Amino acid sequence: MAASNQSAAAPTGMNVAVGEPLVRMHGVNKYFGSLHVLQDIDLTVDRGEVVVVIGPSGSGKSTLCRTINRLETVDSGTIELDGQPLPAEGKGLARLRADVGMVFQAFNLFAHKTVLDNVTLGPIKAKGEKKADAERHAMELLERVGVSNQVNKYPPQLSGGQQQRVAIARALAMRPKVMLFDEPTSALDPEMIKEVLDVMTALAEEGMTMVVVTHEMGFARRAAHRVVFMDEGQIVEEATPEAFFTDAQSTRAQDFLSKILTH
Amino acid sequence: MAASNQSAAAPTGMNVAVGEPLVRMHGVNKYFGSLHVLQDIDLTVDRGEVVVVIGPSGSGKSTLCRTINRLETVDSGTIELDGQPLPAEGKGLARLRADVGMVFQAFNLFAHKTVLDNVTLGPIKAKGEKKADAERHAMELLERVGVSNQVNKYPPQLSGGQQQRVAIARALAMRPKVMLFDEPTSALDPEMIKEVLDVMTALAEEGMTMVVVTHEMGFARRAAHRVVFMDEGQIVEEATPEAFFTDAQSTRAQDFLSKILTH
């Protein structure tokens, strides 16, 4: 897995300064109609930090994630990436999004393109990389996520776990500063969950900055620096995994944990 | 939960003989086209026994389950219920199916009927029970699974967990000799899994004979008498949960467990 550290543009790896804020949300509010889905959200994610967001269904986790690369707009508050406020549109926005990798619950691989084309589309079209370079890099990444023998297949021909790993490779191909994961394993069969989580864990260990919405408490315990618990659009609690799982402060978090951990 | 024990026809409860074979599969083979999905299956489930079937996706678990009430036919081998071979069609088959309760992954509640009608349809139409009797029994069962305040709603108005509990009540309403569960929790949000598993655990404790396909290892540990591990259409290993989880014999089972337990 040394490959990506060699690419100069990649902000991952040990030689990158850890600790300064990379994503900063301040006073963010968001409504869907009259539904207040994000309420005064303040959240900072430092470079190299892995933040896991958990909370009941409908609490606004996905929405939070999606505002960070402006797939959703916010009604008030500011969001900064690497010190710059999010551009509202156009080339600037496209460039920002290239810096933010996103992995969706439903994989969302381009259904009409092969695995390889899925991974190279962004670098070639958005970054103007040469096809050969893009393909070389894509092959490295596909190898890293363990699907390099499937490069000429189309997404529906792959298992869910394989598709999700391709989706991670596709996001990494843009050499993003931060990766967003929105329940990356909840559409997967149990045996495939591990193969995806393993890739994510490795990524976290390499120092990638990550925001992960997930119900996989094992992953949170193992890889997260910080757990953020959301409920009804608010951040109710923030803590280290350690502290959160053994000694949650709020009753809402305790209640949620009791439901989710005991079976 | 004493209610069901009073109903004379219910084979559950402490006063029922435990130990004699209730479901017996012998030399069962099944093909889908050229795919050999069930290979020489021998499996006996005793009265009052809870058998958990686990295995990788596509290994034939659902198919095994479905052959027991003949939603799938087998190509060779015999399946007996309570000493009788499965009838091939007609009234006899319908009567057999009434003795075998089935709970599906996708709930499959009748979308055009209320919760109460879902539960009473079988008793009234297949068993010829009086409407009032059927409704009284249905209300007991719905109370038992904790959805008695939703009886006049339609299935899509309920949460997934509630729907699955209604589906369990619907199956119980036929006073079945054995209950089959095919991944009853895998279409559910994590917070709802527990409410369904709790109902199943209670059922197991009461002495219901159950065959459960699931990936919930907690449930298997807690409630199963025996774990059956399937791979590629074969039963690879059978053991008590204790033995299976701590000391699986086959490499295939070890491999599977390592994938599924560590995240």
Add this chain to the structure above:
Amino acid sequence: ACGGDDSEGANVEVEENPEFPEGSTMAEFAEAGQIEIGVKFDQPGVGFMAPGADVPTGFDIEMGKIVAGALGIAPEDITWTETVSDNREPFLQQGTVDIVIASYSITEERRQVVGQTGPYYVTGQQILVREEDKETITGPEDLAQAKTCSVTGSTSLSNVVDDYGAEPVPFDTYSDCVTQLQNGSVDAVTTDGAILLGYAAQAPDELEVVGETFSEERYGIGYQKGDTEFCEFLNETIQASYEDGSWAEAFESTLGESGVETPEQPELDSCQ
């Protein structure tokens, strides 16, 4: 509302209590005091029902009134039923209508299945053109390459196409053809002169029937096959209308409006 200035057309004499042999068809009609006549509704001047009107107008209608009058039936007691080209024989056979006066050419084939007497009018295929073209198109010979409209599947159309090289434009009704002629989409309309005259009568300044007839169509009255007694009565009635001027009056108030002369009264076939 077309043709004559009032929807009643010419005044028709209604016989007071006519005498008919006991049990004859005429006696039945006279007794009942009403009759059902099948006519065309879509041929101005011949048989036409104006939109919103409740009685049709045209030469065929006038002939119907004459026949009814001879039976002692007033025009308002006639039931006019629309017949189209295809259903005239079955309507007669099944008794849906009592008689048919609907630009109904007498042919041997038709006489096999229904009774036809007359002719009360003889016409033939002619050509209708716009007023300004009456010098350039004077007969079928001038139709070569000309867009010529007639009704789908009619003999008239194949005649001019096969014999004179016209470019066929089939439509569903002659009225559609005339509309197309007026808006300049076709150069000529061809069919029975009587029908064309009906259109010319409606727009005497715009449309003109040109040339001689180049076929012969003999319009007759259709009745139940085999009723010779009734046939005789029809012939007598037509003959009488020739003589007392009501036939001429009927023509002048309808087809004659376009200014053409009232034609010779055709010789009637005898009833067999």
Add this chain to the structure above:
Amino acid sequence: MNSVMFDIPGPAARRRQLIGTIIGTLVVAAILGWVLWTLWSEEQITPDQWEPFGEPDIISALFEGLLATLRAAAVAIVLAVVFGAILASGRLSEHAWLRWPSIAIIEFFRAVPLLLLISFIFLGFGSTLGTFYSLVLGLMLYNGSVLAEIFRAGILAVPRGQTEAGYAIGLRKSQVMRQILAPQAVASMLPAIISQCVVALKDTALGFVIGASGIVNTGESIYISPLYNNPLAVGFVLAAVFIVINYSLSKLATWIEARQRREGRSVVHVNDTTTGPAAGGIH
């Protein structure tokens, strides 16, 4: 909210959209203006073109024509439902000798132009059937074949799990059909059946070709009479009448469909269901 085409607009995009809206409004206004100007300059919006539609006689004639049209469409649809149900059960049958003829009939009548069919029926049997039943028979054969496919799709669209759940609680095949499949299928097919009524109603206009009475026939008799000679006005009035009726029917269909979606039921679409060479619904 999120569309597949457009990202959420920022300020510049919103400004562009505003400019586009202004230009678009102008363009639309220009088109409408041009149409009106042409109509005006060719003397199509003069009182004498429209006057007839104020006359009580003409209004009642149009109304009667409309009634005839609606009657033909209604009778045809009722017969087509019966015919379609028979064909559908034939096509769903397990017996090949029932299935194949049903398929042949369905595919034939869906591939042959309705006008050709109606003309053929009228030329061949018009003398006994009359114009009304020639039209109705043609409509029945065509719409019945389309409805057969809708019915079949409706039954097949009920999720398989519903059938299995029915079997699992001990119901028999006929009970599953009656208690589970039929009620859900009818609900899911309702919008498609209503849409087919729109198709049938439009197709009823074809009756004018064989002289069947109907509103188009009445309209024709208005504009061909030299007194009025107003084909465009008549055309617009006819179109307006059909648009009002059909639009209401379509709205009804979408409303039912939306309601069923909300209740989480499946909905059958005419065009999704075409398996053979010919498509229904679009006529």
Add this chain to the structure above:
Amino acid sequence: MYLSELTSRLADGFLVTLQLLGWSMLIATVLGTALAAMRVSPIPPLRALGVSYVNVFRNTPLVVLFLITVVGLPELNLLTGSFFWRAVTALSMYTAAFVCEVVRSGINTVQVGQAEAARSVGLTFTQTLRHVVLPQAFRNVIPPLASVYIALTKNTSVASAFGILDLTYQLSDLIEDFPGSLYWNFISIAACYILIVAVISGAAALFERRVGVSR
């Protein structure tokens, strides 16, 4: 005699039907796609125009449209010369409404997630459209578009009532010369239409298989 006449007239009619079909197909596709673009555009008046067009033309009987173009257009001094083009006008305008709906729903059935994924890897609006949305929309559109073309094929027969000598016209025309030929006329004309229909659905199936390898 009948046979040779039948074949020669069917050939004539077939050619006319094909010409009607070809031109109407072309114009309806272009117009319909433009209308679909209007319907999905963020500009309200264009959307309104697209919606109104579809509602008006989809709910009007084709016969009435023919009446308006064939009898009405010459009143406006438009297309006075040619019945053919008036028929094509009616057919194209009618069919465009259906093409519009098909294209629009083809675009809308591309999952939003696909566009979001494209935006997430930094593609701009045009790139997202060109590389992700439109190729998939195109594939979704083929089967229903074939259905529209098949309906159009059948609809060309309406032109036979408005001065066009197409296949359907031959039905009654042949009877004039060969009374009693009705059944054969009907069967052979129907066969011609079925042939066209079969070719269109065959082509669509072929095409779909070629662009749809990945399914």
